[in-house]
Amino acid sequence: MDVDELISSSKLLKHWPSLFITLALIWIVKRLFFKGNRVLKTYNLDEQVEEEVEHFADLGDELQPALEDKPHVPFVPGQNLNPNGAKRLYELMRGRRSIRSFSSHPKPDLSVIEDCIRAAGTAPSGAHTEPWTYCVVQEPELKRSIREIVEQEELVNYSQRMHPQWVTDLRPLQTNHVKEYLTEAPYLILIFKQTYGLSENGKRMRRHYYNEISTSIAAGILLCALQAAGLASLVTTPLNCGPALRNLLGRPVNEKLLILLPVGYPKDGCTVPDLARKNLSNIMVTF
Amino acid sequence: MDVDELISSSKLLKHWPSLFITLALIWIVKRLFFKGNRVLKTYNLDEQVEEEVEHFADLGDELQPALEDKPHVPFVPGQNLNPNGAKRLYELMRGRRSIRSFSSHPKPDLSVIEDCIRAAGTAPSGAHTEPWTYCVVQEPELKRSIREIVEQEELVNYSQRMHPQWVTDLRPLQTNHVKEYLTEAPYLILIFKQTYGLSENGKRMRRHYYNEISTSIAAGILLCALQAAGLASLVTTPLNCGPALRNLLGRPVNEKLLILLPVGYPKDGCTVPDLARKNLSNIMVTF
Ligand SMILES: Cc1cc2nc3c(=O)[nH]c(=O)nc-3n(C[C@H](O)[C@H](O)[C@H](O)COP(=O)(O)O)c2cc1C
Ligand SMILES: Cc1cc2nc3c(=O)[nH]c(=O)nc-3n(C[C@H](O)[C@H](O)[C@H](O)COP(=O)(O)O)c2cc1C
Ligand SMILES: N[C@@H](Cc1ccc(O)c(I)c1)C(=O)O
Ligand SMILES: N[C@@H](Cc1ccc(O)c(I)c1)C(=O)O
Numbered sequence: 157m158d159v160d161e162l163i164s165s166s167k168l169l170k171h172w173p174s175l176f177i178t179l180a181l182i183w184i185v186k187r188l189f190f191k192g193n194r195v196l197k198t199y200n201l202d203e204q205v206e207e208e209v210e211h212f213a214d215l216g217d218e219l220q221p222a223l224e225d226k227p228h229v230p231f232v233p234g235q236n237l238n239p240n241g242a243k244r245l246y247e248l249m250r251g252r253r254s255i256r257s258f259s260s261h262p263k264p265d266l267s268v269i270e271d272c273i274r275a276a277g278t279a280p281s282g283a284h285t286e287p288w289t290y291c292v293v294q295e296p297e298l299k300r301s302i303r304e305i306v307e308q309e310e311l312v313n314y315s316q317r318m319h320p321q322w323v324t325d326l327r328p329l330q331t332n333h334v335k336e337y338l339t340e341a342p343y344l345i346l347i348f349k350q351t352y353g354l355s356e357n358g359k360r361m362r363r364h365y366y367n368e369i370s371t372s373i374a375a376g377i378l379l380c381a382l383q384a385a386g387l388a389s390l391v392t393t394p395l396n397c398g399p400a401l402r403n404l405l406g407r408p409v410n411e412k413l414l415i416l417l418p419v420g421y422p423k424d425g426c427t428v429p430d431l432a433r434k435n436l437s438n439i440m441v442t443f
Numbered sequence: 444m445d446v447d448e449l450i451s452s453s454k455l456l457k458h459w460p461s462l463f464i465t466l467a468l469i470w471i472v473k474r475l476f477f478k479g480n481r482v483l484k485t486y487n488l489d490e491q492v493e494e495e496v497e498h499f500a501d502l503g504d505e506l507q508p509a510l511e512d513k514p515h516v517p518f519v520p521g522q523n524l525n526p527n528g529a530k531r532l533y534e535l536m537r538g539r540r541s542i543r544s545f546s547s548h549p550k551p552d553l554s555v556i557e558d559c560i561r562a563a564g565t566a567p568s569g570a571h572t573e574p575w576t577y578c579v580v581q582e583p584e585l586k587r588s589i590r591e592i593v594e595q596e597e598l599v600n601y602s603q604r605m606h607p608q609w610v611t612d613l614r615p616l617q618t619n620h621v622k623e624y625l626t627e628a629p630y631l632i633l634i635f636k637q638t639y640g641l642s643e644n645g646k647r648m649r650r651h652y653y654n655e656i657s658t659s660i661a662a663g664i665l666l667c668a669l670q671a672a673g674l675a676s677l678v679t680t681p682l683n684c685g686p687a688l689r690n691l692l693g694r695p696v697n698e699k700l701l702i703l704l705p706v707g708y709p710k711d712g713c714t715v716p717d718l719a720r721k722n723l724s725n726i727m728v729t730f
Pocket of ligand 1: 370715
């Protein structure tokens with residue numbers, strides 16, 4: 157039967173119930189998979205905004221602010237105008253490099269790590285939600301378990317899971333799935349973003365706006381503090397290890413691993429990739 | 444007609460073509476909307492990984508590394524062990540507050556802003572892609588246009604688009620859609636993440652792994668440099684303004700607005716919300 161025949165025939169009329177069911181089902185499926193669509197269409201949102209606008213209904217509906225409503229207070233500047241301050245911070249940070257070979261000794265004082273995390277804790281955050289948890293691992297046994305989980309997954313990443321372009325792009329860094337630094341570095345800091353929070357009585361869910369951006373900004377401040385202390389580190393994102401590492405540390409389901417950061421002193425004779433950084437003119441545009 | 448009747452009747456048999464069409468259509472719709480599923484199922488990925496694993500095919504298929512393949516070089520430490528360094532950085536950063544009222548004068552030297560962006564440019568990035576662009580706006584006319592775009596969208600955000608819980612959670616900050624700081628602050632830094640890049644000859648697409656995390660870490664370092672210089676700022680995420688602001692500045696489509704950061708000195712008598720920060724024991728867990 158060709159199309160002309162179908163259209164002209166009475167079959168179309170005879171089968172209208174099936175057509176109706178079909179269309180209804182498509183509509184239902186679409187509704188199920190695209191909850192946010194209605195809002196998106198009404199307001200013509202840019203695609204990035206979707207996440208922020210959606211999924212409000214399922215977090216309970218008492219309208220109390222997550223923070224206390226209090227009068228504002230005068231701003232007390234923490235630091236006076238210092239025209240050399242920016243340059244000095246640049247000079248400090250341009251010495252930072254990602255280190256992939258750490259020595260176990262000497263072990264920096266935990267108090268230094270604490271000061272670094274205190275610094276990270278001063279970061280701004282969406283609606284002041286402070287959506288971060290820092291797990292500091294020193295225990296050799298636990299580091300070994302972390303290393304096992306990561307090496308197992310990274311082996312799959314390098315050998316099968318990831319696109320050959322990924323493997324090719326990483327080649328100049330000379331990384332592979334073997335992660336000695338996970339047992340050799342004196343500290344592993346596992347940075348979790350909290351995708352939502354709980355109110356003080358643990359009853360009400362709190363929305364953690366922009367939790368990934370906020371936690372990453374805090375990580376940037378952490379890197380500054382580590383560098384100021386003379387400590388080396390490596391930002392890593394062990395692909396597909398998040399849930400296993402979260403379970404290993406007994407962290408709750410609202411926390412998702414963002415960064416695994418080994419911290420310590422570089423091993424003697426440690427080398428790094430011969431990388432150049434972009435010039436200012438390549439990253440800044442003035443108007 | 445009730446369900447029993449339907450099942451026992453011969454209608455089910457008679458209507459099998461409609462049923463078949465229905466099921467086929469559901470399958471097609473599902474396929475269309477869930478491209479990545481096959482990979483996900485094969486490897487049992489955690490949900491966060493999806494984005495990194497997907498969409499490799501559409502970026503061209505020459506396997507050249509994005510970086511040059513070069514021998515590694517000895518690591519030269521930039522800063523010696525400094526047990527007080529972390530504490531000093533904490534003392535610097537704990538004075539940082541988000542300021543929402545800026546004075547137009549004095550205007551900090553552009554060279555200070557440049558040093559801050561240089562500092563941000565030392566940030567680590569996924570596979571050293573440096574996926575960031577900093578647009579520095581001083582031009583009063585342009586600031587006015589930016590303010591118009593933002594106020595228009597934020598009005599919709601506050602009055603209609605966002606869930607009442609969002610409005611309630613923000614109430615303690617006493618913000619609204621009026622954004623005087625966008626014309627009063629001497630500088631607006633618009634931080635764009637580059638979602639992908641181009642190779643030097645502009646021919647080949649480059650994958651920008653973790654571009655949002657990397658650009659946010661760099662923003663954290665930028666905040667440290669601004670603070671070291673004695674400058675105040677405000678991290679803002681003007682919801683749904685990204686594309687309009689990108690077009691206004693003539694930035695390419697691979698760049699997405701991440702943060703709009705007014706920078707300057709606080710206005711005399713400037714107040715801030717009376718916020719407390721979490722204690723170390725609430726953000727750090729040791730193992
Ligand atoms: C990712 C992110 C997005 C933010 N978005 C806005 C915003 O759109 N408007 C605003 O006034 N403040 C915004 N803020 C600032 C927060 O409200 C502020 O950091 C928080 O209230 C804590 O105050 P503090 O920075 O003074 O410590 C944002 C902060 C972050 C980290
Ligand atoms: C978001 C992010 C993820 C990263 N993931 C890894 C990783 O999984 N493994 C690794 O060895 N390095 C990782 N890095 C480090 C980068 O490879 C490194 O920053 C880049 O090569 C530049 O080198 P530099 O940090 O010495 O300037 C990551 C960096 C960032 C910012
Ligand atoms: N972008 C709006 C609302 C706002 C405000 C503060 C904040 O932390 C967050 I997340 C959002 C505005 O700038 O008013
Ligand atoms: N996570 C892997 C691969 C890797 C390596 C470097 C890098 O910048 C990125 I993004 C990924 C690993 O750690 O080996």
